[in-house]
Amino acid sequence: MKYDFPVTKTTNPKAKPDPDTLRFGVDFTDHMFIMDYEEGKGWHDGRIVPYAPLSLDPAAVVFHYAQEMFEGLKAYKTKEGKVQLFRPDMNAKRTNRTNDRLCIPQIDETLYVEAIKALVHVDADWIPEKEGTSLYIRPFIIADEPFLGVRRSNHYKFIIILSPVGPYYVGGLTPTKIYVEDKYVRATDGGTGEAKCGGNYAASLKAQEEAHAKGYEQILWLDGVERKYVEEIGTSNAFFVIDNEVITAPLDGTILPGITRDSVIALLKKEGIQITERRLSIDEVAQAYKDGKFQEMFASGTAAVISPVGELCYKGEKMIINNGQIGAIAQKLYDTLYGIQTGAVVDTMGWTVEVK
Numbered sequence: 001m002k003y004d005f006p007v008t009k010t011t012n013p014k015a016k017p018d019p020d021t022l023r024f025g026v027d028f029t030d031h032m033f034i035m036d037y038e039e040g041k042g043w044h045d046g047r048i049v050p051y052a053p054l055s056l057d058p059a060a061v062v063f064h065y066a067q068e069m070f071e072g073l074k075a076y077k078t079k080e081g082k083v084q085l086f087r088p089d090m091n092a093k094r095t096n097r098t099n100d101r102l103c104i105p106q107i108d109e110t111l112y113v114e115a116i117k118a119l120v121h122v123d124a125d126w127i128p129e130k131e132g133t134s135l136y137i138r139p140f141i142i143a144d145e146p147f148l149g150v151r152r153s154n155h156y157k158f159i160i161i162l163s164p165v166g167p168y169y170v171g172g173l174t175p176t177k178i179y180v181e182d183k184y185v186r187a188t189d190g191g192t193g194e195a196k197c198g199g200n201y202a203a204s205l206k207a208q209e210e211a212h213a214k215g216y217e218q219i220l221w222l223d224g225v226e227r228k229y230v231e232e233i234g235t236s237n238a239f240f241v242i243d244n245e246v247i248t249a250p251l252d253g254t255i256l257p258g259i260t261r262d263s264v265i266a267l268l269k270k271e272g273i274q275i276t277e278r279r280l281s282i283d284e285v286a287q288a289y290k291d292g293k294f295q296e297m298f299a300s301g302t303a304a305v306i307s308p309v310g311e312l313c314y315k316g317e318k319m320i321i322n323n324g325q326i327g328a329i330a331q332k333l334y335d336t337l338y339g340i341q342t343g344a345v346v347d348t349m350g351w352t353v354e355v356k
C-alpha cells in the first residue's frame with residue numbers, strides 16, 4: 001500500500017530496546033506523524049518526520065487551559081509476520097466525539113486511520129515480537145495557538161507517536177487490589193467523563209496516590225452525585241459478575257466508552273452469557289458478596305486488555321473475590337481478545353486491520 005504522506009527518514013536511527021525488559025511508554029520509535037490545523041484552512045500538511053521534541057510558544061493554549069485530547073491503541077505482529085491493528089476505526093470515531101466536547105475541529109476518520117497505518121508501516125521493524133509485547137500507538141491533539149484569552153484555539157497539531165511496550169503482566173494475569181474511592185470523583189453528569197482528555201487524568205492523580213499509599217493498585221470510581229454507583233476502575237472500564245450476570249455501567253455521559261468494553265460486550269453476547277449495561281450500586285455489590293453471589297470482577301482497557309480483580313476494599317471492608325484468583329469469564333475473554341489481536345485466534349468479528 002502506498003500512503004500519501006511525505007516521509008522524512010531519520011538519518012540517526014536509535015538502538016532498539018531489549019525486548020526482554022520493555023516497560024510501558026518509556027521508549028519511542030524513530031518517526032512521528034504530524035498534521036496542522038489552521039482556522040480557514042482546515043487540517044493540512046500531514047507528514048512523517050523523525051521523532052523529535054516539539055517547539056511550542058509558551059503561550060500555547062494547551063499549556064494554560066488544557067485543550068487537548070488523546071487516544072491509545074496497539075499494533076501486533078502475528079506469527080506469520082503480518083502487522084495488524086485492533087478496531088482503529090473506533091479510535092477515529094471516539095476522537096471526533098472527544099473533539100466535539102472540547103471544541104477541537106473534527107478530523108476525517110479515513111485520513112486518521114491512514115495516518116496511523118502509514119506511521120506503523122514506516123516503523124514496522126520497531127514492533128516487538130516476543131509473547132506479550134506490542135507497539136503502543138498514541139495519537140493526540142494539542143491546541144498550539146499562542147493566546148491567553150479563554151476561547152477555542154485557532155491552531156492545532158495532530159501528532160502520533162509509537163512506543164514498543166512489554167507485557168502488562170509478567171508471568172500471567174495477576175489479580176489486582178482495588179480501593180473503592182468515596183472522597184474524590186472522576187466525572188459527573190455534564191462534565192468530560194466520556195471524553196478522552198488529559199484533564200480527566202490530572203484530576204485523578206491524587207486519588208490514585210492516596211490509594212497506592214494504602215496498598216491498593218487502582219481505584220474504583222463511584223458516581224459523582226451520590227458516591228453510590230460503580231463507574232470505572234482507574235483508566236479502564238469495570239465489569240462485575242454477580243449471580244451469573246455480567247454487569248457494567250451504562251454509557252450515560254460519565255463513562256469513557258472503551259473499545260475493549262465494547263468488544264467484551266460483543267463477545268459475551270456471542271457466547272450467550274447474560275451481559276447487562278445498568279447502574280450497579282456498591283451496596284448491591286457488598287450484599288452480593290455477603291450472599292456468596294459476587295463471582296468475578298475485572299477491568300477492560302487497551303493497555304492490559306483484561307485485568308482481573310482479586311480484592312475490593314470499601315469503607316475498610318475487604319471483599320476477596322474468587323479466592324483472589326482470576327475467574328473463568330475473565331480468563332476466557334482475555335484469551336479470545338488477546339488471541340484475536342495477535343492473530344492466534346481467527347477474527348470472526350472483523351475487528352483486525354492489516355497494515356501493509
Ligand SMILES: *Cc1c(COP(=O)(O)O)cnc(C)c1O
Binds near residue numbers: 196260261300301
Ligand atoms: C482509555 C480509557 C478506557 C479504556 O478504553 P479502551 O478503548 O478500551 O482502551 C477506560 N476508561 C478511561 C477513563 C480511559 O481513558
